[in-house]
Each structure stands twice: as structure tokens, then as C-alpha cells.
Amino acid sequence: MNDLASADADIQTAMMEVISEAISGGHSGGLVVYDKNDLLIFAGQQLTILLGIPDSVLAPGTRLRDLLGAIYDGGGRFMSETGGTKRLLSRDDWISDNIAALWKERHEALMRRGADRWISLAKRRLPSGYGVCILRDVSEQRKREEQWRADMERVQLTEDILDNLPFPVMVKDTNLAFVAVNKAACRFHDLPAEALLGCTGTDIHAPALAQRLDGINRRVVEDGEEIQLPERLTRPDGSQMVIVANKYRIGKPGRYYLVTAMQDISRMVEVEEDGRGFIRLFDDPNLFSAKLHRKTKMRDALQGADPDIAGSQILIVSSDPLFTGTAKAILADFQVEASSVVDEHELALCLELVSNAAVRVDLIVADRDLAFACRAIGSNYDKQVVAFDAAALEEHLVPTLSRELTKLRGPVEQDEEDNWQILPDDPQPCVDILVAEDNEVNQIVFSQILESLGYRYAIAVDGEEVVRMWHELRPSLVLMDVTLPTLNGFEAARAIRTLEEEGQASTPIVGVLAQAFDRDREECFASGMDDVILKPISPDVLETLFAKFLVVAGSQQMLS
Numbered sequence: 001m002n003d004l005a006s007a008d009a010d011i012q013t014a015m016m017e018v019i020s021e022a023i024s025g026g027h028s029g030g031l032v033v034y035d036k037n038d039l040l041i042f043a044g045q046q047l048t049i050l051l052g053i054p055d056s057v058l059a060p061g062t063r064l065r066d067l068l069g070a071i072y073d074g075g076g077r078f079m080s081e082t083g084g085t086k087r088l089l090s091r092d093d094w095i096s097d098n099i100a101a102l103w104k105e106r107h108e109a110l111m112r113r114g115a116d117r118w119i120s121l122a123k124r125r126l127p128s129g130y131g132v133c134i135l136r137d138v139s140e141q142r143k144r145e146e147q148w149r150a151d152m153e154r155v156q157l158t159e160d161i162l163d164n165l166p167f168p169v170m171v172k173d174t175n176l177a178f179v180a181v182n183k184a185a186c187r188f189h190d191l192p193a194e195a196l197l198g199c200t201g202t203d204i205h206a207p208a209l210a211q212r213l214d215g216i217n218r219r220v221v222e223d224g225e226e227i228q229l230p231e232r233l234t235r236p237d238g239s240q241m242v243i244v245a246n247k248y249r250i251g252k253p254g255r256y257y258l259v260t261a262m263q264d265i266s267r268m269v270e271v272e273e274d275g276r277g278f279i280r281l282f283d284d285p286n287l288f289s290a291k292l293h294r295k296t297k298m299r300d301a302l303q304g305a306d307p308d309i310a311g312s313q314i315l316i317v318s319s320d321p322l323f324t325g326t327a328k329a330i331l332a333d334f335q336v337e338a339s340s341v342v343d344e345h346e347l348a349l350c351l352e353l354v355s356n357a358a359v360r361v362d363l364i365v366a367d368r369d370l371a372f373a374c375r376a377i378g379s380n381y382d383k384q385v386v387a388f389d390a391a392a393l394e395e396h397l398v399p400t401l402s403r404e405l406t407k408l409r410g411p412v413e414q415d416e417e418d419n420w421q422i423l424p425d426d427p428q429p430c431v432d433i434l435v436a437e438d439n440e441v442n443q444i445v446f447s448q449i450l451e452s453l454g455y456r457y458a459i460a461v462d463g464e465e466v467v468r469m470w471h472e473l474r475p476s477l478v479l480m481d482v483t484l485p486t487l488n489g490f491e492a493a494r495a496i497r498t499l500e501e502e503g504q505a506s507t508p509i510v511g512v513l514a515q516a517f518d519r520d521r522e523e524c525f526a527s528g529m530d531d532v533i534l535k536p537i538s539p540d541v542l543e544t545l546f547a548k549f550l551v552v553a554g555s556q557q558m559l560s
Contacts, residue, residue, distance in 0.1 A: 073091075169262075188262070311336070367387070508550075531545065
């Protein structure tokens with residue numbers, strides 16, 4: 001810059017305009033050159049836009065003090081953030097601070113002007129006393145940095161939260177290898193994160209469990225369908241816990257990940273000696289209950305039953321991912337092909353397409369909440385519908401399908417000792433007692449008592465089912481809970497009485513009440529019931545009841 005005084009002024013000005021435009025790069029910015037007397041030699045015209053000042057103060061010979069005063073007056077106060085400090089100064093103090101900064105050999109600062117304007121200043125004072133200042137509008141860059149910093153803080157916060165959650169969270173890639181685990185997952189597997197990352201299920205689980213989970217995990221990754229699985233697990237230290245595993249897919253096509261979050265519900269489970277358990281929230285068995293056991297227990301229970309359902313075509317109807325996922329997992333173990341729809345509207349459309357394409361659907365499995373609508377639609381296509389609660393699938397799905405599919409295939413010859421399966425025109429009852437009860441805890445109580453007393457029985461879980469099973473099984477007596485879904489006990493009793501043919505022996509129906517309200521007792525008798533008993537049920541009460549109503553039927557059986 002020592003040659004500025006001797007060079008042609010026009011050439012100097014033209015060169016500095018070019019430099020100033022190059023510095024701005026099409027954005028707000030510019031160049032300022034001043035001498036040792038703090039008089040302006042050059043100021044790029046871009047500064048009028050950047051700083052909101054008139055052209056007159058950019059003329060050569062203008063004092064820097066006047067230029068700085070115009071900047072202060074035209075755009076409010078700069079707030080310096082150099083060194084991480086923030087100051088809001090008076091006009092004179094602000095001008096004095098900036099004049100002092102211009103005399104430093106090198107000085108860089110980031111100035112904030114307004115709520116979202118940021119200007120970068122790079123100043124240099126040459127040995128000859130001339131000074132150069134480069135200004136750039138870095139607002140967008142600053143916003144990106146702020147956003148990046150906020151994103152990083154949010155990511156770090158999310159990672160800290162996930163890592164310190166009290167329940168295990170695991171992430172797998174499309175190859176089902178662990179790519180992320182939190183601290184609880186490491187404690188759950190009793191392995192450090194380094195030992196888990198990169199491993200697959202076969203590396204840490206027994207072969208049978210690994211194969212089962214692998215099939216479920218792949219289905220979630222491929223279909224994107226969220227699944228909830230209740231499981232009883234034995235940890236490496238031998239302790240047992242009951243968990244609900246929530247599995248879902250995240251990411252984009254080609255970069256999907258499987259997330260598994262597990263909740264330990266062991267404290268809510270009462271484990272019995274035979275390995276069965278019941279969820280008891282707030283110690284209220286009537287609030288919610290579900291049986292939890294492993295698939296192996298279900299297989300053990302079915303040994304000897306030989307469920308011939310392999311190769312069947314089953315259509316599942318439910319909007320609950322837990323119901324659909326559990327049903328598909330169970331049916332896959334028995335080589336049953338299963339498809340699913342989410343509601344009765346999709347069911348009607350699916351059955352229409354199936355009918356036109358001549359595709360086989362053997363049976364429809366419906367969520368209990370959709371049972372009534374599904375049965376109406378299924379009847380239009382001559383399709384049988386069986387309904388379940390999600391908690392009852394593990395124990396009842398396969399036996400029920402085996403029974404229903406056997407009936408659909410037609411009568412088969414029975415052994416003389418088999419009292420369960422009869423031809424449709426057999427006049428003898430198929431069961432002694434038909435229990436209408438939707439609460440699973442009460443179902444188990446009835447089952448244990450009736451088995452101990454030696455009676456054949458069947459259980460219906462809603463009013464529609466009890467009417468249908470009464471017609472099919474012709475029980476000797478019906479125990480009717482009055483608070484049933486679809487049809488309550490009163491409505492179901494009236495339906496049975498309406499269906500009884502003239503001259504046919506009337507089936508004894510006994511109402512089962514939770515409370516001894518007179519209005520309920522009166523409604524029981526008004527609906528056609530023969531007697532009423534109260535919960536809780538005991539063997540003595542049932543024995544007295546059966547002695548009263550089954551003696552005639554028993555005598556007739558002995559005579560035959």
C-alpha cells in the first residue's frame with residue numbers, strides 16, 4: 001500500500017472496486033481502505049446495502065469517525081461478540097472502541113446487528129499506517145452454524161436420554177446386526193456394548209429363540225408393521241423376567257433400521273408354580289388380564305392333540321399390531337399361511353377380490369372388537385369367523401382353528417371314547433356345561449373347578465358366541481355371566497329361549513352375578529334364566545347347582 005500515493009488514482013479505484021466485488025461474491029460485503037490519519041481512501045459501494053448508510057459517507061477523505069457515526073446512526077448499535085463477550089455501548093464509546101480496534105495490527109470480530117444480522121470484520125493495519133478492513137454478511141452461515149449446533153445438542157441430548165432409559169433399547173440394521181444399544185440393553189444381555197455391536201441374534205441367543213426372533217424381526221423390517229410381543233425370558237444369570245418387546249422400523253427405503261424397546265413388566269405378573277402368569281395391574285384382576293407363556297408351553301399343551309392346520313389359509317382382521325403380530329407368529333410356527341387387514345372395510349374388499357380371483361380363504365380370525373361386523377361380512381361370502389382377545393391367542397388360537405377347520409372339512413369317524421366331537425345331527429349333548437365368561441381369571445377358576453368335578457365344559461367369551469355354541473354343542477346347563485360383550489347375558493338368554501324348538505327340553509340357564517342387586521336378579525328371571533348364583537364361585541356352590549339341574553339328565557344317561 002506504500003505505492004498508493006504514487007499510482008494513478010483511477011486505476012487504484014478501479015482495482016479496489018474489483019477487489020470489493022470479489023469479496024462480496026454477490027452477497028453483502030465490501031472493502032474499506034483508510035490512511036494513517038484515519039481518513040477514508042476507498043469504500044466499496046456494497047457497504048450502503050450492508051450497513052444502511054448514505055453514499056456520501058463513503059467518499060474518499062471522509063473521517064473514519066464520521067463513517068462509524070453514520071453506521072451507528074443508520075443501523076442501530078453493533079454488539080461485539082469478540083472473545084465471547086457482549087456489550088451495548090453509547091455512541092461515543094462505541095466509536096472510540098472501533099477506532100482503537102482499527103489501529104491493531106490484526107483484528108477480527110463478529111458483530112451482531114439486529115436480531116438476525118451478523119457481520120464479519122477482518123482488519124489489518126500495515127507498517128506504513130494504512131489500514132484495510134474487509135466486511136462480509138455472514139448471517140446465513142451463522143444461522144447454519146447455530147442450527148448445526150442446536151442439532152448436535154439435540155442429538156447429544158437424545159443419545160443421553162436413550163442411553164440412560166431404564167429399559168433396553170436396541171437398534172439393528174437390515175442384516176439384523178446390532179448397530180446401537182443403550183446401557184440398559186447391555187445390562188439386560190450382561191455384555192458390554194463392544195461385545196454386542198456388530199453381532200446378530202444367533203451370536204447371543206439359543207438357536208430356537210434366535211430363529212423365532214429372526215423371522216419376526218425380518219417381517220418388521222420388510223413390512224414396516226409394528227409388533228408388540230409379550231415374553232418370559234431367562235437372563236444369563238438364571239433370573240426370569242416378563243417383558244413386552246415393542247418392535248418397529250425407522251429410516252428410509254434402502255436404509256431401514258429395526259428398533260426394539262423392551263419393558264420389564266415382571267412386577268405386574270403373578271407367576272405360578274406351573275409356569276403360567278397373569279398380568280394384574282394395580283392388583284385388580286378385573287381391570288386387565290393376559291396369560292404370558294412361551295411357545296414351547298403351547299406346543300407341550302397341544303401334544304397329543306395333533307392340530308392338523310398346516311397349509312391352511314387364514315385371514316386376520318385387526319387394527320392392533322400386537323394382535324396381528326402375535327397371531328402371525330403363532331401361525332407361522334404351524335406352517336399356516338396368514339394375511340391381514342385392519343378393519344371390516346378392508347375385509348369386505350379383500351373377500352370380494354379373493355372371491356373373484358378364486359383364491360382360497362379357509363377361516364377368518366378377528367379381533368374381539370371387530371367380531372360382530374366381521375361375522376356379518378363373512379356370512380355374505382360363506383366364511384367362518386372366530387374371534388379372540390389378543391391375550392388369549394397364545395393358548396386358544398391353534399386349538400380353536402384346529403377344531404373349526406376340522407368341522408369345515410366335514411364329519412370324521414370318532415373313537416367311542418371321544419365325547420368331544422359329534423356329528424351335527426347327534427341328539428346327545430357335546431358338553432355338560434357351557435360357561436359364558438369373558439374375564440380370563442374367572443375362566444380359569446371355572447375350568448379348574450369343572451375339571452376337578454369331572455364335567456365336560458366349553459367356554460364362550462361373548463354373547464354371540466354363547467348362543468352359537470349352545471346351538472352347536474347342546475350343553476346340559478349354561479352358566480351365564482350377565483356382563484358379556486356383543487350381547488349381554490340377558491340378551492343371550494332371551495336368544496337361546498327364542499331358538500329352542502317347541503317340544504324340545506329347555507336348557508337350564510343360571511345367571512352369574514358379581515353383586516346381589518335385586519334388579520339384576522329380576523332381569524335374570526325375566527330373560528328366561530332358571531336360577532342365579534353370585535361370584536366368587538366355589539366348588540360347593542356349583543355341586544349344589546348341578547345336583548339341582550343335572551340330576552334328570554344324569555339319570556337319563558345312566559338308563560341309556
